[in-house]
Amino acid sequence: xxxxxxxxxxxxxxxxxxxxxxxxxxxxxxxxxxxxxxxxxxxxxxxxxxxxxxxxxxxxxxxxxxxxxxxxxxxxxxxxxxxxxxxxxxxxxxxxxxxxxxxxxxxxxxxxxxxxxxxxxxxxxxxxxxxxxxxxxxxxxxxxxxxxxxxxxxxxxxxxxxxxxxxxxxxxxxxxxxxxxxxxxxxxxxxxxxxxxxxxxxxxxxxxxxxxxxxxxx
Amino acid sequence: xxxxxxxxxxxxxxxxxxxxxxxxxxxxxxxxxxxxxxxxxxxxxxxxxxxxxxxxxxxxxxxxxxxxxxxxxxxxxxxxxxxxxxxxxxxxxxxxxxxxxxxxxxxxxxxxxxxxxxxxxxxxxxxxxxxxxxxxxxxxxxxxxxxxxxxxxxxxxxxxxxxxxxxxxxxxxxxxxxxxxxxxxxxxxxxxxxxxxxxxxxxxxxxxxxxxxxxxxx
DNA sequence: CTCACAATCTTGACATCGTCAACGTTCCAT
DNA sequence: ATGGAACGTTGACGATGTCAAGATTGTGAG
Numbered sequence: 001x002x003x004x005x006x007x008x009x010x011x012x013x014x015x016x017x018x019x020x021x022x023x024x025x026x027x028x029x030x031x032x033x034x035x036x037x038x039x040x041x042x043x044x045x046x047x048x049x050x051x052x053x054x055x056x057x058x059x060x061x062x063x064x065x066x067x068x069x070x071x072x073x074x075x076x077x078x079x080x081x082x083x084x085x086x087x088x089x090x091x092x093x094x095x096x097x098x099x100x101x102x103x104x105x106x107x108x109x110x111x112x113x114x115x116x117x118x119x120x121x122x123x124x125x126x127x128x129x130x131x132x133x134x135x136x137x138x139x140x141x142x143x144x145x146x147x148x149x150x151x152x153x154x155x156x157x158x159x160x161x162x163x164x165x166x167x168x169x170x171x172x173x174x175x176x177x178x179x180x181x182x183x184x185x186x187x188x189x190x191x192x193x194x195x196x197x198x199x200x201x202x203x204x205x206x207x208x209x210x211x212x213x214x215x216x217x218x
Numbered sequence: 219x220x221x222x223x224x225x226x227x228x229x230x231x232x233x234x235x236x237x238x239x240x241x242x243x244x245x246x247x248x249x250x251x252x253x254x255x256x257x258x259x260x261x262x263x264x265x266x267x268x269x270x271x272x273x274x275x276x277x278x279x280x281x282x283x284x285x286x287x288x289x290x291x292x293x294x295x296x297x298x299x300x301x302x303x304x305x306x307x308x309x310x311x312x313x314x315x316x317x318x319x320x321x322x323x324x325x326x327x328x329x330x331x332x333x334x335x336x337x338x339x340x341x342x343x344x345x346x347x348x349x350x351x352x353x354x355x356x357x358x359x360x361x362x363x364x365x366x367x368x369x370x371x372x373x374x375x376x377x378x379x380x381x382x383x384x385x386x387x388x389x390x391x392x393x394x395x396x397x398x399x400x401x402x403x404x405x406x407x408x409x410x411x412x413x414x415x416x417x418x419x420x421x422x423x424x425x426x427x428x429x430x431x432x433x434x435x436x
Numbered sequence: 437c438t439c440a441c442a443a444t445c446t447t448g449a450c451a452t453c454g455t456c457a458a459c460g461t462t463c464c465a466t
Numbered sequence: 467a468t469g470g471a472a473c474g475t476t477g478a479c480g481a482t483g484t485c486a487a488g489a490t491t492g493t494g495a496g
Contacts, residue, residue: 177395
């Protein structure tokens, strides 16, 4: 991004590592993701991040209040990429609202499989603080994408029509359950029943969660 | 269970705590569950378990190889209770195969809400070793209950009929997603759309996952 | 019965972790 | 230029998991 600021760090010419890193905050976020990917949420270490970024163990404190604050920010950027993954699948899904909703679900699974540790951090850890503004809004955006997808399918706003919000809950639970079980390797038998096209199976299962006929009681 | 062996411990007469605990292994498992419940998977501490059991920090090593081994055993007994929770709902579901499958799902959710930290340990942690025999078989039993429920509904064995195994995957993913999102407090909006009967909504969502007409391609 | 061995528990040590306080270094506005 | 603010380092503290060594108790062979 900024060539001047991130000059002497891990850029082209590491001329003896200047005292000031230049872009330590971003470097720490990258380091944190590596740490997370390699050690998992439960093996994550703040000192490990500092080492990866090439700074002393106490340096991160000047950019993140504590380890959880770093993980909170990492989860926030994770939700940003999460939304992007869902949008990507929707873009290639065409105009049919059902296919677009299914696409959101496939993107959900894409992201989980591509970023297992990050997904765990975002959905199965108590360390990120969801009251922090950035994370709160990014997570809300992800939820919003799902709500919009159901809205397009049902033609009503789930925020005001109960039956539609029930569809949101149903689709979300199904996609989330698939993603979570897949990345914890609990669905090894999937390979044997998917006829070599696992995504078609995922799509079928997600599609079931929102029947053609909206359920009554809205 | 055994009054003679668990005598001097935390039982009736704590006469100066004998050098040998008498039933430390079981006491550690109970302590571990308390520790897990109060501190969560990420705050779990082996030394904390030892303190709760009233022994020194190194005592657990004589009963469990390391902290993960203790968590592995705890997860195993957790799966035992997990199966019991599903059976309990099935027992009160009557004879209709669909209601019994839904019952299994409701039991799944019951257990998750009643034992959030334990559920997390069982499904979202890499610390338990699923290659350990006890845990492996208990987890397989839980899976077996689900398979049997689908078998009863479809009238065929999912282990040999692909379409039925797809129903297993679908029902499991849905129940699991619901449970996981509920206990991470991501579905607060459920209260507003469930008309005061959340379980009926859970049942509806689970039921969607296995349509009346089996999908083709089995 | 006894007595040596095995099982059980304790104490102490080590490396590592998150956090804090104190201090050095560099940047930048005045 | 210079002094305060921002940024980074060193050192320390208590806590953790694990290991090694010692203390205590149960137990089976004689």
